[in-house]
Amino acid sequence: MGKKDLIEVQNLTKIYASGSEQVNALNGLNLTIENGEFVALMGPSGSGKSTLLTILGALNPPTQGQVLIDDIDIYKLPTERRADFRSTYMGFVFQQFHLIPYLTAVENVMLPLAIGAKSSKEQTEKAKTLLEKVGLGNKFNRLPNQLSGGEQERVAIARALVNDPPIVFADEPTGALDAKTSLEIMELFQKVNEESYTIIMVTHNKENLDFVKRAVFIKDGEIEKEDSYERAGLS
Amino acid sequence: MLGMLIGTATIVTLFSITTAMESELKDHFDKVGTRILITEGQEKLSLSYRGITVAEDIGEGPNLFSDEKLTALSQLLSYETVATVSPKLVSSGVTDEGISVLSIGINFADEVNVKGYWQVSGGLPVQENQVLLGRHLADNLEVDVGDSFIIFDEKFNVAGILDELGSQEDYLLYLYLEKLQSLTDNESLLSMVELVFPGNKGIEAADSLIDELSKIDTTLAGTRVQDAAEGRRVLVEHFAKISFMVTIVIIVIGSLIMGTTMMSSVKERTWEIGIFRAYGFRKKHIMSVIFYEAGILSAVSGAGGYLLGMLLAVFAAPVIADIQTSIVWNPLVGLWVLVLTVLVGVLASLYPAVRAANLDPVKALNYL
Numbered sequence: 395m396g397k398k399d400l401i402e403v404q405n406l407t408k409i410y411a412s413g414s415e416q417v418n419a420l421n422g423l424n425l426t427i428e429n430g431e432f433v434a435l436m437g438p439s440g441s442g443k444s445t446l447l448t449i450l451g452a453l454n455p456p457t458q459g460q461v462l463i464d465d466i467d468i469y470k471l472p473t474e475r476r477a478d479f480r481s482t483y484m485g486f487v488f489q490q491f492h493l494i495p496y497l498t499a500v501e502n503v504m505l506p507l508a509i510g511a512k513s514s515k516e517q518t519e520k521a522k523t524l525l526e527k528v529g530l531g532n533k534f535n536r537l538p539n540q541l542s543g544g545e546q547e548r549v550a551i552a553r554a555l556v557n558d559p560p561i562v563f564a565d566e567p568t569g570a571l572d573a574k575t576s577l578e579i580m581e582l583f584q585k586v587n588e589e590s591y592t593i594i595m596v597t598h599n600k601e602n603l604d605f606v607k608r609a610v611f612i613k614d615g616e617i618e619k620e621d622s623y624e625r626a627g628l629s
Numbered sequence: 630m631l632g633m634l635i636g637t638a639t640i641v642t643l644f645s646i647t648t649a650m651e652s653e654l655k656d657h658f659d660k661v662g663t664r665i666l667i668t669e670g671q672e673k674l675s676l677s678y679r680g681i682t683v684a685e686d687i688g689e690g691p692n693l694f695s696d697e698k699l700t701a702l703s704q705l706l707s708y709e710t711v712a713t714v715s716p717k718l719v720s721s722g723v724t725d726e727g728i729s730v731l732s733i734g735i736n737f738a739d740e741v742n743v744k745g746y747w748q749v750s751g752g753l754p755v756q757e758n759q760v761l762l763g764r765h766l767a768d769n770l771e772v773d774v775g776d777s778f779i780i781f782d783e784k785f786n787v788a789g790i791l792d793e794l795g796s797q798e799d800y801l802l803y804l805y806l807e808k809l810q811s812l813t814d815n816e817s818l819l820s821m822v823e824l825v826f827p828g829n830k831g832i833e834a835a836d837s838l839i840d841e842l843s844k845i846d847t848t849l850a851g852t853r854v855q856d857a858a859e860g861r862r863v864l865v866e867h868f869a870k871i872s873f874m875v876t877i878v879i880i881v882i883g884s885l886i887m888g889t890t891m892m893s894s895v896k897e898r899t900w901e902i903g904i905f906r907a908y909g910f911r912k913k914h915i916m917s918v919i920f921y922e923a924g925i926l927s928a929v930s931g932a933g934g935y936l937l938g939m940l941l942a943v944f945a946a947p948v949i950a951d952i953q954t955s956i957v958w959n960p961l962v963g964l965w966v967l968v969l970t971v972l973v974g975v976l977a978s979l980y981p982a983v984r985a986a987n988l989d990p991v992k993a994l995n996y997l
Contacts, residue, residue, distance in 0.1 A: 453907060453990045474911045481909020488994065492904050506908040557908075 400560065400592055401427040401450060406459035408445050408615075419445040420456070421615040427594065429560070432587040434603060435596045437612035443596045444565060446612065450594060451563045452480050463561070481509065485554030489566035491546040493538040493553075499525060499545075500534040503552045510557070524552040528582060544575035551582060555591070562586065564595040568602060580605040630890075630930050636883040637934020637970055638941060643872040645942035645956050646949060650865045652957075662712060663831030664743065664854040665839060667702065667822040669694035693718070693818040694849065701847050702822070707838035713742040713825040718806055720813045720820075725779035728769060732780070732802040734809030737761070743825050750774055751789035757808040759788035763799040781812040824851075832862075880973060887977035891923055895985045902985050903993030912986035919982035920975050927974025928967060935966045 403425040410417045419442045427433055435443040448454035449461060452468045461468050468479055485506075493502045503521035512520065522534055528548040530541075538546055547567060554562050564583065568576035576599065584605045587593050595606065603609050603623070611618040669692045696716060702708060718734040737753045751774030754761055762772070767790045772778055777786050785804065793799055810816050826834045832853075839851035895902070905915055942956045 448991050451907070453994075477906065477909045477911045479909075480907065484907075484909075486907045488904075492900060492994070494901055494904070505904070509910055509914050553908075 400429040402462040404460045407457050409457045432593045432606045434606040434609045441612045442615040443612045447596050452476050485559045485562045487550045487554045487564040487567050489569045491550045498535045499549045506557050528552045547579050561592045632886040633930035634933045636879040638938035640876045641938025642941040646946045647869045647872050662825045662827045663835045665824050665835045665851045667851050696817050705841045710834040711824050712827040715739040715743045715823040716819045718809050718820050722780045730802050734806035748792040749789040754788040757805045760785045761789045761803040763801045764793040765799040884977040887974050891978040891981035895981045899993045903990050906990035915986040916982040923974045923978035924971050927970045931967045931970030935963045
């Protein structure tokens with residue numbers, strides 16, 4: 395894919411009702427993300443970065459504003475069509491990995507394919523290929539509790555990629571990992587990004603900025619500043 | 630799942646026992662049929678024959694009726710279903726040794742169809758001077774098969790003796806109807822007629838004939854013979870009704886258990902549902918997952934419950950219901966149990982499934 399705007403956010407506002415009070419999580423935020431970018435959303439707790447991630451992920455309708463992905467206004471889609479859109483366009487990696495505890499690594503990776511048209515054999519092959527890609531070629535049949543934190547994160551990344559989505563969302567992917575494993579995971583994300591996946595990652599960890607192409611700093615529901623980085627890329 | 634399994638096992642046990650009891654009764658009625666007694670002026674009689682009063686004082690003035698009245702009987706609509714007609718004359722005779730004997734004149738060819746349970750030592754009478762004796766009567770008269778004795782001032786030969794039945798029949802003497810009519814000067818007269826309606830549906834036909842008989846201009850009256858099987862039939866009907874009610878209660882409780890289990894499962898797996906939604910599962914997919922799980926649980930419970938229930942029925946039925954026939958392992962029943970338990974499980978999971986499908990994905994993901 396060439397460089398073009400993949401995601402365009404216009405005047406995004408999200409207000410949560412908390413009892414009789416209203417909390418403005420996002421205040422008229424505007425943001426554009428190009429195809430193939432690796433963007434870090436940074437900011438203090440409560441700044442609105444996770445809310446932005448869920449809104450970009452078509453999971454959380456905004457109070458106001460538009461989110462265009464590939465020129466499609468995703469919140470104008472009916473709820474179930476939006477689910478289809480997520481299936482096609484998006485992969486998710488969560489901080490707590492969120493692997494299904496009673497499914498093996500390969501079954502967890504196959505999960506997003508369960509509602510697709512691929513045969514069971516095709517699903518298994520695809521999942522195994524991805525597990526090999528993230529370095530778990532010898533742990534297909536391990537249950538999540540038989541894997542280390544870093545390995546579980548790798549399974550979660552493989553699951554996010556299994557539908558070949560153009561966008562991968564990651565919410566604090568290294569938040570539950572030690573420094574060494576975090577580094578390995580970020581290298582993996584960088585590798586994935588270089589394969590033309592667009593990655594949008596919420597993180598607190600400034601060391602992760604060594605791997606991203608752009609950082610968007612959010613404060614009080616607004617963009618405080620943006621930094622772009624030139625990366626040499628992995629050899 | 631254990632609750633569903635036990636509930637299913639209970640239903641299967643009750644159903645199997647009820648079915649076996651009904652089958653046993655059907656076999657009995659198929660074999661013996663339903664019997665009614667036709668008598669004249671029943672309220673004036675006092676002889677108890679098979680539970681029915683047939684004569685007030687046979688020695689002095691029995692209530693007899695002409696066999697021509699059978700013609701009126703034969704014109705009733707329900708008469709077509711009658712399998713056997715056995716006319717009888719009841720009288721008492723005195724032996725040459727002064728022993729009073731209650732005697733019944735019958736047509737042996739018809740009577741054996743009525744009394745399928747008779748076991749005879751010797752044989753049935755084939756000549757008019759031969760008699761068939763009840764076991765106790767034979768003992769009282771001190772006669773055996775082939776012996777002779779005098780009654781009604783005539784010599785009779787003992788053709789056969791009934792094996793002990795434990796009923797009034799042990800004290801009766803049976804001889805040819807026409808012979809007894811002749812000996813007692815009651816030509817063409819009868820004390821009663823016993824009618825047999827074949828099969829399990831004979832009860833309805835018998836009741837119908839009694840009803841028809843009561844509406845025509847005749848002094849005859851019909852009464853259904855209330856034998857032990859009749860009492861058991863009533864018992865089985867009650868048992869079947871109670872079983873049905875218990876089944877309904879179990880299904881309701883089972884549904885509630887299943888619904889509660891699935892609600893609990895949905896709550897425990899809220900974040901899983903969030904994952905599913907994040908990865909593009911539609912609401913119908915989420916509901917399918919819940920239904921699939923409920924279906925699997927129910928099917929396992931149904932299969933286990935069927936096996937356990939059948940085993941319980943096999944071992945418990947002879948004790949609980951005094952059933953002699955064996956419990957039948959019917960695969961069709963097993964299939965029905967499986968289908969019904971799955972249906973109940975899936976229906977009971979409807980509300981939890983809808984709840985799961987409508988979970989907010991963001992809240993569900995943050996549930997942990």
